[in-house]
Amino acid sequence: MSANMFWLLWSATLDTLFMVAVSALIGVAIGAPLGIFLATSRKGELFAAPILNRILGAIVNALRSTPFIILVVAIIPFTRLLTGTSIGTTAAIVPLTVATFPFVARLIESSIREVDPGLIEAARAMGASPLQIVLKVLVPEARPSITLGLTLTVVSLIGYSAMVGAVGGGGLGDLGIRYGYQRFMPEMMLAVVVVLIVLVQAVQSTGDKLARHFDKRSRSN
Amino acid sequence: MLQLSPHSDKSAPGGSPNGPQSGHQSGQTDDDAIVRFASAGKRFAAPDGGAEFVALEDIDLAVSEGSITGIIGRSGAGKSTLIRMVNGLERPSSGRVVVDGIDVAAMDERKMRTLRRSVGMIFQHFNLLSSRTAYANVALPLEIAGVSKAEIAKRVTPLLDLVGIADKRDRYPAEMSGGQKQRVGIARALATNPKVLLSDEATSALDPETTRSVLALLKQVNRELGLTVLLITHEMQVVREIADHVAVLDRGRIVEKGDTYSVFARPQHPVTRTFLEGVTGVRLPAFVTEKMTSEPEPGAEAVVKIVFTGPTATDPILAEIGKTLATDVNILAGAVDEIAGKPYGTLVVALDQAALAPAQALIEERGLTSEVLGYVR
Ligand SMILES: Nc1ncnc2c1ncn2[C@@H]1O[C@H](COP(=O)(O)OP(=O)(O)OP(=O)(O)O)[C@@H](O)[C@H]1O
Ligand SMILES: [Mg+2]
Numbered sequence: 001m002s003a004n005m006f007w008l009l010w011s012a013t014l015d016t017l018f019m020v021a022v023s024a025l026i027g028v029a030i031g032a033p034l035g036i037f038l039a040t041s042r043k044g045e046l047f048a049a050p051i052l053n054r055i056l057g058a059i060v061n062a063l064r065s066t067p068f069i070i071l072v073v074a075i076i077p078f079t080r081l082l083t084g085t086s087i088g089t090t091a092a093i094v095p096l097t098v099a100t101f102p103f104v105a106r107l108i109e110s111s112i113r114e115v116d117p118g119l120i121e122a123a124r125a126m127g128a129s130p131l132q133i134v135l136k137v138l139v140p141e142a143r144p145s146i147t148l149g150l151t152l153t154v155v156s157l158i159g160y161s162a163m164v165g166a167v168g169g170g171g172l173g174d175l176g177i178r179y180g181y182q183r184f185m186p187e188m189m190l191a192v193v194v195v196l197i198v199l200v201q202a203v204q205s206t207g208d209k210l211a212r213h214f215d216k217r218s219r220s221n
Numbered sequence: 222m223l224q225l226s227p228h229s230d231k232s233a234p235g236g237s238p239n240g241p242q243s244g245h246q247s248g249q250t251d252d253d254a255i256v257r258f259a260s261a262g263k264r265f266a267a268p269d270g271g272a273e274f275v276a277l278e279d280i281d282l283a284v285s286e287g288s289i290t291g292i293i294g295r296s297g298a299g300k301s302t303l304i305r306m307v308n309g310l311e312r313p314s315s316g317r318v319v320v321d322g323i324d325v326a327a328m329d330e331r332k333m334r335t336l337r338r339s340v341g342m343i344f345q346h347f348n349l350l351s352s353r354t355a356y357a358n359v360a361l362p363l364e365i366a367g368v369s370k371a372e373i374a375k376r377v378t379p380l381l382d383l384v385g386i387a388d389k390r391d392r393y394p395a396e397m398s399g400g401q402k403q404r405v406g407i408a409r410a411l412a413t414n415p416k417v418l419l420s421d422e423a424t425s426a427l428d429p430e431t432t433r434s435v436l437a438l439l440k441q442v443n444r445e446l447g448l449t450v451l452l453i454t455h456e457m458q459v460v461r462e463i464a465d466h467v468a469v470l471d472r473g474r475i476v477e478k479g480d481t482y483s484v485f486a487r488p489q490h491p492v493t494r495t496f497l498e499g500v501t502g503v504r505l506p507a508f509v510t511e512k513m514t515s516e517p518e519p520g521a522e523a524v525v526k527i528v529f530t531g532p533t534a535t536d537p538i539l540a541e542i543g544k545t546l547a548t549d550v551n552i553l554a555g556a557v558d559e560i561a562g563k564p565y566g567t568l569v570v571a572l573d574q575a576a577l578a579p580a581q582a583l584i585e586e587r588g589l590t591s592e593v594l595g596y597v598r
Contacts, residue, residue, distance in 0.1 A: 116346075116348070118344060118346055118348040119348055119350060121310070121344070121348065122342070122344060122348035122349075123361075123365070124310055124337075125308055125310060125337060125340075125341075125342040125419075126337060126338070126361065126362040126365050126409075126413070127333075127334040127335060127336075127337035127338045127362070127365060127366065127413075128334070128365045129334060132365050136361065136364065136365065137350060140350065140352045140353070141350055141351060141352050143352065214352070216351055216352055216393040216394075216395060217351045217395050218395055
């Protein structure tokens with residue numbers, strides 16, 4: 001592999017990491033509170049607001065059911081509005097984030113719904129406020145499951161970030177398509193695939209380890 | 222507020238008098254009641270907008286400070302709903318629930334939260350946070366109350382000692398047995414130094430041995446901290462073991478209440494009797510039950526259960542029946558139990574039908590009770 005190729009690969013990897021990291025952060029910043037709200041706002045729940053719950057749930061579903069590649073194109077005006085362009089790494093962050101936050105919201109919602117309702121009952125009996133119940137009971141108890149969900153989120157984000165390459169998003173996907181496919185450099189394609197595999201493996205095993213660390217539900221640790 | 226000290230201040234909530242009740246000496250008056258239900262009722266709306274479900278109706282109950290009161294009833298009788306009204310997890314739809322002089326029905330949620338700190342609660346499935354150690358679980362209610370870390374440490378350590386699990390302080394619930402978990406639950410319930418402890422089937426998930434030790438712990442905290450305990454159960458065994466008062470709940474109503482001993486000795490309601498079967502007294506041998514009929518047949522002997530309470534001896538009464546009525550008395554079964562610390566004996570005898578009425582009169586005269594169970598040939 002030539003030095004030039006290596007350089008290209010290196011900078012594309014950094015681009016990918018940048019896109020993934022920023023969209024994961026913003027996606028979690030929006031998706032986590034949304035997911036917590038979705039998990040606690042049905043009728044009779046802590047922050048009961050059934051109508052808002054249904055509206056937000058419908059929006060989340062709509063975003064989740066739109067194929068990513070269509071989403072990328074459909075929100076180009078919005079992307080332009082935010083970043084001034086529709087091509088490149090920064091622009092790619094917008095559709096990536098828009099695809100991520102509903103995913104995160106649903107993951108967190110289901111993790112929180114898995115928490116034993118008896119714990120909410122116990123916390124209420126202690127005089128906890130709804131916010132205290134969320135922060136001191138629901139989130140800590142759901143942490144192992146949330147960690148696994150966020151790992152999955154980052155892994156899918158790596159995949160999506162390669163896809164935005166197809167529409168000029170930059171990063172590893174972009175590199176693979178432009179060099180590996182269009183200029184027919186199979187070794188570049190291979191290198192891109194290898195780097196993606198390594199990234200996904202690293203993320204997955206870190207996530208698994210963290211989740212195991214947080215999980216005190218079994219005796220084996 | 223944060224020391225392990227008995228509560229000495231007596232509250233004397235005024236208000237409506239106790240409702241009608243079946244004829245037991247309740248020993249619980251309104252004056253020293255720390256929890257009082259006055260015509261309290263609870264209805265749940267049907268999910269489809271249909272007729273409301275009446276979970277509780279016309280509940281009148283006074284729980285005196287420092288007592289252990291058992292509430293017993295079948296599944297669905299409304300036991301959980303009843304005690305959940307004490308800490309406002311459930312609001313009464315009618316009537317009043319007064320806790321430590323405060324009407325909780327009228328309270329807003331924010332004030333209710335503060336009040337809940339003076340009412341601890343333990344649960345059948347312990348409801349401990351799996352992500353927290355024993356120590357951190359006990360610390361939780363204090364964190365919620367905004368107590369400082371240093372203060373929490375001062376409070377939690379003696380509590381873990383008190384419930385006998387100091388050595389488990391850094392263990393997670395998954396690493397503890399059921400009994401140990403319930404001890405953590407009890408320590409957690411005591412953390413905010415409550416005046417009342419609510420127990421919702423706290424021993425139902427435990428084996429008999431562990432049940433006994435957990436009940437002993439409840440009794441201990443009741444005695445040492447002057448804590449009022451309100452416990453619900455579907456096992457008479459539990460009531461017998463520690464409760465000094467008992468209320469029997471059936472289909473949303475209190476059908477019987479009073480001090481444990483007299484309810485056990487003279488159960489008035491069929492539901493109470495059903496609960497008492499197999500807990501007190503005797504199981505008749507199969508050869509008797511198989512042959513027993515409910516109608517007197519010619520030549521059959523009457524099977525009579527004699528219940529003697531207190532230290533009264535049985536021998537004299539049997540001898541007396543035998544002598545004065547010149548008849549044979551056959552003992553079929555007998556047992557002596559202990560209820561609320563007092564002996565409680567049951568004796569089942571068979572005697573001639575002709576001697577039945579005078580024998581029962583004799584038993585009555587002695588202040589004992591008798592009941593005809595059936596007839597055998
Ligand atoms: N939130 C609710 N909505 C509707 N009905 C309810 C609700 N909570 C309780 N009920 C009903 O009220 C009745 C009493 O319930 P409760 O939980 O108090 O019974 P319980 O005596 O504690 O029974 P168990 O021994 O099974 O715990 C039941 O028929 C139950 O279905
Ligand atoms: Mg119940």
